[in-house]
Amino acid sequence: MKTKLIGLGILAVVIIAAVVYVCIGRSRTVTEINGYVGGEKIGLLEDEEVQDILRDRYKLAIDYAKAGSIDMITADATGRDFLFPSNQTALELYEQINGKPVKSEIILNTPIVLYTRSAVAQALVSEGIASEAEDVYYVDMEKLTEAIESGKTWSDIGLPQLYGSITVGTTDPTKSNSGNMFAGLLANTLCGGVANESNLPEILPRLQSIFQKLGYMESSSADLFDQFLKTGMGAKPLIAGYENQLLEFAVENPETWEQVKGDIVLLYPTPTVWSSHVYIALDEAGTAGIDALLDQDIQRLAWEKHGFRTGVYDTPTDAAHFGVPGLAEEITQVAPMPDADTMDKIIEAL
Amino acid sequence: MKLTKRITAFWLMIAAVLLLCAGCGAGESDSDADIVLGSGRSSLRIISGSENSELEPILEDFAQQENIRVEMTYKGSLDIMRLMGEEEIPYDAVWPASSLWLTVGDTEHRIKHAESVSISPVVFGIRKSLAEELGFVGREVSVGDLLTAIRNGELSFCMTSATQSNSGASAYIGFLYALLGNPEVITSEDLRSEELKTQMRELLSGVERSSGSSDWLKDMFLEGDYDAMVNYECLMIQTNRELEERGEEPLYVVYPYDGLSLADSPLGYVDQGDDEQEALFLKLQEYLLSGDVQNEIQRTGRRTGYTGVSEENMDVFRADWGLQPERVLSPIKMPAADVLFECLNLYQTDFKKPSLNVYCLDYSGSMSGQGNQQLVEAMEQLLIQENARQNFLQASQDEVNILIPFSGDVIDTYTAVGNGSELEALYDEVKNQTVGGGTDMYAAAVRGLKLLKEYDLSQYTPAIILLTDGQSGGSFYDFDSAYTELGAEIPVFSIMFGEADETQLEELALYTNARVFDGRENLTEAFRSVKGYN
Numbered sequence: 001m002k003t004k005l006i007g008l009g010i011l012a013v014v015i016i017a018a019v020v021y022v023c024i025g026r027s028r029t030v031t032e033i034n035g036y037v038g039g040e041k042i043g044l045l046e047d048e049e050v051q052d053i054l055r056d057r058y059k060l061a062i063d064y065a066k067a068g069s070i071d072m073i074t075a076d077a078t079g080r081d082f083l084f085p086s087n088q089t090a091l092e093l094y095e096q097i098n099g100k101p102v103k104s105e106i107i108l109n110t111p112i113v114l115y116t117r118s119a120v121a122q123a124l125v126s127e128g129i130a131s132e133a134e135d136v137y138y139v140d141m142e143k144l145t146e147a148i149e150s151g152k153t154w155s156d157i158g159l160p161q162l163y164g165s166i167t168v169g170t171t172d173p174t175k176s177n178s179g180n181m182f183a184g185l186l187a188n189t190l191c192g193g194v195a196n197e198s199n200l201p202e203i204l205p206r207l208q209s210i211f212q213k214l215g216y217m218e219s220s221s222a223d224l225f226d227q228f229l230k231t232g233m234g235a236k237p238l239i240a241g242y243e244n245q246l247l248e249f250a251v252e253n254p255e256t257w258e259q260v261k262g263d264i265v266l267l268y269p270t271p272t273v274w275s276s277h278v279y280i281a282l283d284e285a286g287t288a289g290i291d292a293l294l295d296q297d298i299q300r301l302a303w304e305k306h307g308f309r310t311g312v313y314d315t316p317t318d319a320a321h322f323g324v325p326g327l328a329e330e331i332t333q334v335a336p337m338p339d340a341d342t343m344d345k346i347i348e349a350l
Numbered sequence: 351m352k353l354t355k356r357i358t359a360f361w362l363m364i365a366a367v368l369l370l371c372a373g374c375g376a377g378e379s380d381s382d383a384d385i386v387l388g389s390g391r392s393s394l395r396i397i398s399g400s401e402n403s404e405l406e407p408i409l410e411d412f413a414q415q416e417n418i419r420v421e422m423t424y425k426g427s428l429d430i431m432r433l434m435g436e437e438e439i440p441y442d443a444v445w446p447a448s449s450l451w452l453t454v455g456d457t458e459h460r461i462k463h464a465e466s467v468s469i470s471p472v473v474f475g476i477r478k479s480l481a482e483e484l485g486f487v488g489r490e491v492s493v494g495d496l497l498t499a500i501r502n503g504e505l506s507f508c509m510t511s512a513t514q515s516n517s518g519a520s521a522y523i524g525f526l527y528a529l530l531g532n533p534e535v536i537t538s539e540d541l542r543s544e545e546l547k548t549q550m551r552e553l554l555s556g557v558e559r560s561s562g563s564s565d566w567l568k569d570m571f572l573e574g575d576y577d578a579m580v581n582y583e584c585l586m587i588q589t590n591r592e593l594e595e596r597g598e599e600p601l602y603v604v605y606p607y608d609g610l611s612l613a614d615s616p617l618g619y620v621d622q623g624d625d626e627q628e629a630l631f632l633k634l635q636e637y638l639l640s641g642d643v644q645n646e647i648q649r650t651g652r653r654t655g656y657t658g659v660s661e662e663n664m665d666v667f668r669a670d671w672g673l674q675p676e677r678v679l680s681p682i683k684m685p686a687a688d689v690l691f692e693c694l695n696l697y698q699t700d701f702k703k704p705s706l707n708v709y710c711l712d713y714s715g716s717m718s719g720q721g722n723q724q725l726v727e728a729m730e731q732l733l734i735q736e737n738a739r740q741n742f743l744q745a746s747q748d749e750v751n752i753l754i755p756f757s758g759d760v761i762d763t764y765t766a767v768g769n770g771s772e773l774e775a776l777y778d779e780v781k782n783q784t785v786g787g788g789t790d791m792y793a794a795a796v797r798g799l800k801l802l803k804e805y806d807l808s809q810y811t812p813a814i815i816l817l818t819d820g821q822s823g824g825s826f827y828d829f830d831s832a833y834t835e836l837g838a839e840i841p842v843f844s845i846m847f848g849e850a851d852e853t854q855l856e857e858l859a860l861y862t863n864a865r866v867f868d869g870r871e872n873l874t875e876a877f878r879s880v881k882g883y884n
Contacts, residue, residue, distance in 0.1 A: 065621065066461075066462060071459075075459065163607060163608060164534075165534060212535060213683075214683065215686055215689075216684035217686070223449060223464065230469060231469055231614060232469075233678055234678040234679040234680035235681050
């Protein structure tokens with residue numbers, strides 16, 4: 001027993017020595033920063049190649065907690081070094097509450113798109129709500145909004161297997177970015193231009209009734225997309241999301257993608273809006289994240305593996321490698337989002 | 351910056367190493383989990399909906415393969431949601447039945463890596479011959495069709511508590527839609543209708559038994575003699591496997607097309623800054639989502655993967671049991687969170703069948719001091735309505751609560767009707783009893799049965815709830831004859847405390863199709879669990 005104890009004692013000393021070595025070694029070389037990140041960028045931050053570049057070139061490790069883009073602005077940011085929401089409105093809101101941040105920069109871009117199943121896409125095409133040109137599907141926002149507002153049911157457009165009326169599943173616009181941007185897009189559609197404070201009073205009640213129909217909404221774009229894929233056509237016939245979500249999924253799950261790609265359809269709203277993922281540094285440590293994430297190789301990985309259109313890659317020539325049918329080469333039909341004050345009023349009303 | 355954290359972590363590790371040495375030869379650490387799978391130094395503590403207990407063999411394989419322990423604690427999904435709002439979450443992972451509760455509960459953004467493991471719809475399972483009689487076989491059935499059968503007294507059923515468990519909550523929301531005439535979405539105004547109140551009460555009066563989580567409901571169903579239950583498709587399959595093995599009639603599964611909801615079973619990590627636990631969690635998640643294991647999970651009757659039920663697993667979803675593996679599952683919309691909670695509050699206070707609780711509480715000598723103090727505190731959580739409301743355990747207007755303090759014999763009996771001052775006055779009685787003497791829980795239970803005789807039991811969900819901390823005198827035989835005389839199936843739940851004799855309590859539970867709860871770790875929690883059953 002005694003020798004056993006001594007043996008264990010020695011083992012303990014060795015372990016302690018090892019722990020000390022590793023801890024001291026690491027803390028000298030790599031700084032860990034921590035912040036709130038929208039769910040759709042987690043794949044990029046968890047990418048080992050990205051983590052290696054951050055560590056080797058920038059001596060940086062990025063830890064995060066998942067939060068919606070709007071939620072994170074109002075959440076308690078004590079102990080956080082940065083916020084990484086998915087639109088510029090979030091930055092404007094941040095500035096209204098807290099003043100100018102230490103530093104901020106757009107890191108990635110991706111357009112808002114709709115996802116659906118082929119049966120639904122076909123029904124939308126025959127209704128004249130969607131159309132196909134050069135293998136890319138576009139959805140006429142005005143006609144879609146009309147169908148939603150008039151209370152048309154899925155069975156009205158030839159889909160009796162779906163229960164209820166036509167809606168677009170989105171995340172909660174008061175909490176998460178994709179839902180928020182889709183609300184902006186709908187507001188633009190309803191006023192036939194870009195929504196602003198003068199035309200807002202007229203369209204707000206209509207916008208409210210569209211969103212009220214949705215009932216409970218997810219708070220994260222990633223969760224909504226995951227559910228779209230897993231719960232099947234019945235549960236989420238049509239959702240709003242980011243273009244990069246499907247591209248990333250196709251790269252990360254090539255086998256699954258091969259099995260499901262015949263059924264999943266990407267629809268580009270005309271016009272759409274850009275989701276610009278802006279990095280907001282809250283302290284000096286946080287600013288290091290900006291330079292690191294703008295690294296050319298990280299930007300390349302962001303496109304190739306995660307589907308974000310970046311500064312360098314916004315007119316990609318190598319879209320074919322995703323194997324995603326109907327991926328638009330260029331996003332040309334883009335409208336600006338309503339300004340922050342208008343969006344603020346929209347959020348408040350919803 | 352995390353430097354200070356790292357230093358703290360470093361000292362903690364040293365402390366842990368020293369402790370390890372000090373504890374050499376000692377057994378495994380105590381755990382209040384319901385089941386510990388595998389063995390090893392590290393462990394993953396998961397709080398989960400009870401429906402996942404069906405996956406224990408799959409989790410056990412993982413635990414053995416990694417040489418770790420997987421500690422499973424089962425709770426209803428809404429109880430898991432409430433836990434997530436607390437300051438400390440003493441688990442590494444949460445696994446409720448639906449991501450709805452995860453999203454609503456994670457107010458502090460502590461849940462990471464949540465991903466759906468499998469999908470199962472909430473459906474009705476009805477004894478096959480009865481389903482045929484009611485004309486529910488081979489056609490589309492609406493919630494309204496089910497309601498008609500319930501109203502006509504042709505169908506009664508079991509469902510979990512809507513305020514504790516996802517399957518009960520989902521079914522209840524489905525009922526609300528149907529009674530409101532299938533509106534686009536439920537609003538607060540809709541809920542104020544008097545007509546709705548009358549109809550919903552009528553409907554819920556068809557509920558024979560309830561429970562706090564779905565797998566417990568399945569167990570209870572299999573122990574008793576009931577016509578139907580609301581539960582997950584996957585648990586219907588499990589139930590039928592067992593019924594078939596026994597040579598009994600299986601359930602026929604009905605998918606109400608205008609009241610369907612889906613459980614997506616998300617497993618999420620509780621981020622408390624421990625990298626090792628996080629790595630372990632991710633390993634488990636990867637394992638559960640791997641092709642082979644997803645296939646294994648599908649064979650338990652859950653829908654997994656992206657392409658539906660595979661050809662080779664079609665035999666699990668048997669058509670003669672009414673299962674439709676290729677059905678497009680088109681669920682109802684859940685109301686927005688604030689309306690949803692309004693719905694749940696109404697269920698508890700206005701809609702559900704009123705409870706008729708008989709609390710037999712032990713005041714024998716051994717309870718003096720801490721035991722009695724804990725008892726008083728636990729009852730305060732139930733009886734003082736402001737406390738009860740926080741856990742959706744508030745009493746309804748017509749509820750009856752009977753208090754029977756006992757030691758060597760019954761000390762006295764007190765009855766309170768409703769949810770007002772009478773009920774809260776019971777708390778004073780709980781507080782003011784003197785402690786001392788022997789223990790005879792049978793005498794108290796017999797008295798409880800006698801008091802129940804005075805009520806029309808079809809109008810209530812009755813239960814006797816026994817709390818005791820010692821070996822009981824008296825005899826089971828006395829109880830048995832009083833029980834037979836009453837001639838109603840009253841569950842006798844027990845809460846084990848102190849040195850209670852588990853065999854005596856299990857005997858009562860088995861005999862009355864109830865359960866024994868362990869109150870030694872957390873008495874308040876145990877009372878809460880019991881309340882889920884009535």
